[in-house]
Amino acid sequence: MDAAEFRRRGREMVDFVADYLENIEQRPVYPDLEPGYLRSLIPTEAPLEPENYEDIIKDVERVIMPGVTHWHSPYFFAYFPAASSYPAMLADMLCGAIGCIGFSWAASPACTELETVMLDWLGKMLQLPEHFIAGTHGHGGGVIQGTASEATLMSLLAARCKAIRRVHASIPENSEADILSKLVAYTSEQAHSSVERAALIGGVMMRKVPTDNSYAVRGDMLKKIVEEDKAAGLIPFYFCATLGTTPSCAFDHITELGPLCNEENMWMHIDAAYAGSAFICPEFRPLLNGVEFADSFNFNPHKWLLVNFDCSAMWVKKRADIIGAFKMEPLYLKHENQESGRHWQIPLGRRFRSLKMWFVFRLYGLKGLQAHIRKQVDLAKEFESLVRADKRFEICAEVIMGLVCFRLKGSNELNQNLLKRITESREIHLVPCQLSGRFVLRFAICARSTESRHIQQAWRHITQLTFELLQEQWPIRIIIFYHKSYLINLINLYSVLCTDGQYYPKL
Numbered sequence: 001m002d003a004a005e006f007r008r009r010g011r012e013m014v015d016f017v018a019d020y021l022e023n024i025e026q027r028p029v030y031p032d033l034e035p036g037y038l039r040s041l042i043p044t045e046a047p048l049e050p051e052n053y054e055d056i057i058k059d060v061e062r063v064i065m066p067g068v069t070h071w072h073s074p075y076f077f078a079y080f081p082a083a084s085s086y087p088a089m090l091a092d093m094l095c096g097a098i099g100c101i102g103f104s105w106a107a108s109p110a111c112t113e114l115e116t117v118m119l120d121w122l123g124k125m126l127q128l129p130e131h132f133i134a135g136t137h138g139h140g141g142g143v144i145q146g147t148a149s150e151a152t153l154m155s156l157l158a159a160r161c162k163a164i165r166r167v168h169a170s171i172p173e174n175s176e177a178d179i180l181s182k183l184v185a186y187t188s189e190q191a192h193s194s195v196e197r198a199a200l201i202g203g204v205m206m207r208k209v210p211t212d213n214s215y216a217v218r219g220d221m222l223k224k225i226v227e228e229d230k231a232a233g234l235i236p237f238y239f240c241a242t243l244g245t246t247p248s249c250a251f252d253h254i255t256e257l258g259p260l261c262n263e264e265n266m267w268m269h270i271d272a273a274y275a276g277s278a279f280i281c282p283e284f285r286p287l288l289n290g291v292e293f294a295d296s297f298n299f300n301p302h303k304w305l306l307v308n309f310d311c312s313a314m315w316v317k318k319r320a321d322i323i324g325a326f327k328m329e330p331l332y333l334k335h336e337n338q339e340s341g342r343h344w345q346i347p348l349g350r351r352f353r354s355l356k357m358w359f360v361f362r363l364y365g366l367k368g369l370q371a372h373i374r375k376q377v378d379l380a381k382e383f384e385s386l387v388r389a390d391k392r393f394e395i396c397a398e399v400i401m402g403l404v405c406f407r408l409k410g411s412n413e414l415n416q417n418l419l420k421r422i423t424e425s426r427e428i429h430l431v432p433c434q435l436s437g438r439f440v441l442r443f444a445i446c447a448r449s450t451e452s453r454h455i456q457q458a459w460r461h462i463t464q465l466t467f468e469l470l471q472e473q474w475p476i477r478i479i480i481f482y483h484k485s486y487l488i489n490l491i492n493l494y495s496v497l498c499t500d501g502q503y504y505p506k507l
């Protein structure tokens with residue numbers, strides 16, 4: 001493909017993308033396929049001779065689209081949102097064109113510098129404490145990680161390194177291996193699985209802290225476990241708080257937890273992967289109070305701030321903590337201007353991801369971004385009031401942001417059946433969660449294009465499926481109701497037979 005053809009195909013691709021997104025709600029949101037569907041649709045080996053562009057594009061509809069879960073359909077309400085906006089997609093094209101691997105300042109100064117400044121812009125939008133902002137006199141700063149999982153892992157590894165050094169300095173006869181075996185990390189029982197995984201990868205113990213009845217961790221709960229562990233000779237060193245848990249969007253009480261962590265020399269990391277974006281709105285910012293106690297803070301603009309995947313923003317209070325833990329300096333990477341994101345992450349290579357932030361922040365402005373968050377929260381509230389108005393249903397957790405947890409009053413099985421029908425209908429898509437042992441449906445406002453009419457339609461659909469489900473159960477209910485005494489007699493007879501040794505059934 002030469003530049004002339006690239007120009008033509010590029011324009012066609014932009015049209016293809018715009019058509020796809022404009023008409024996405026006509027597609028079934030969830031695919032109807034068996035696993036392994038794709039292999040039979042394409043050759044078993046890569047082509048020897050070059051193929052035609054047209055043939056490839058045709059295959060996108062034939063091979064790919066039937067197997068796509070359409071995350072940007074306004075009828076997609078599963079998981080949490082995956083951010084998407086046109087400015088971010090355009091910036092990503094430019095990122096591909098520049099195609100630098102920004103592992104050091106010299107490897108592409110704009111890549112390193114824009115990232116630092118964008119994290120400052122974003123940090124100021126969130127009103128983060130000064131010490132997190134690189135362009136001030138603080139010792140902190142921000143960096144883009146690929147995912148929240150990586151940010152959590154990096155914070156845990158940095159905390160581990162710091163704890164080992166601290167304990168070793170005070171009791172030099174303790175070997176690093178001894179110390180490592182006594183380190184213990186904590187997180188909420190409601191925390192994302194990636195937190196537990198970070199502890200597994202980091203080779204440290206992790207204990208789950210129970211939550212209160214709104215699914216949040218409180219200071220006294222953590223304090224109790226920490227005291228127990230210290231009494232048992234362990235070394236508490238890390239706590240990962242969650243602001244906006246994945247099951248129900250609960251908020252750990254960081255104003256209580258932060259001071260405790262500081263007193264105990266425990267690193268506090270905050271995982272606000274989803275909810276973090278909302279802190280750009282003054283009305284949600286109080287939920288971030290207590291961040292001043294944190295050693296590191298992370299959220300995903302690629303979830304709710306219109307910057308396409310991947311873009312996870314992480315700030316640390318002391319750059320030295322994280323750089324000190326992982327710095328490697330072979331000669332070929334040395335340069336007198338050493339500030340670089342590679343010391344903050346596991347891979348060496350880094351994409352020019354800050355371009356996406358720059359385009360999105362400038363084209364939406366803070367006000368446009370706030371409007372996006374507020375609109376989606378309003379849509380969640382709209383759905384919540386529809387659920388509350390129907391006596392067959394209940395709301396299972398306070399609706400604070402764009403997530404509604406609800407269920408049919410009744411058994412877990414009933415709710416599992418409802419979800420199965422919803423999934424099989426392919427008209428809307430949701431996923432469940434478990435709260436206090438109950439099977440709960442999560443309804444998250446996801447796509448940028450979701451409007452009130454989609455919420456109303458989704459609710460009509462859910463109530464229709466509920467009606468069918470309950471209707472089918474009626475015959476069983478009637479049988480049980482009218483034949484209750486008969487059934488009880490039968491059970492009595494059976495137990496009489498059972499107690500009489502002679503008739504004991506051979507099972």
Ligand SMILES: *Cc1c(COP(=O)(O)O)cnc(C)c1O
Nearest residue numbers: 147148149192245246271273274
């Ligand atoms: C989505 C989510 C994650 C995982 O995010 P990745 O960027 O995919 O690693 C972690 N924590 C919470 C609270 C989340 O909601």
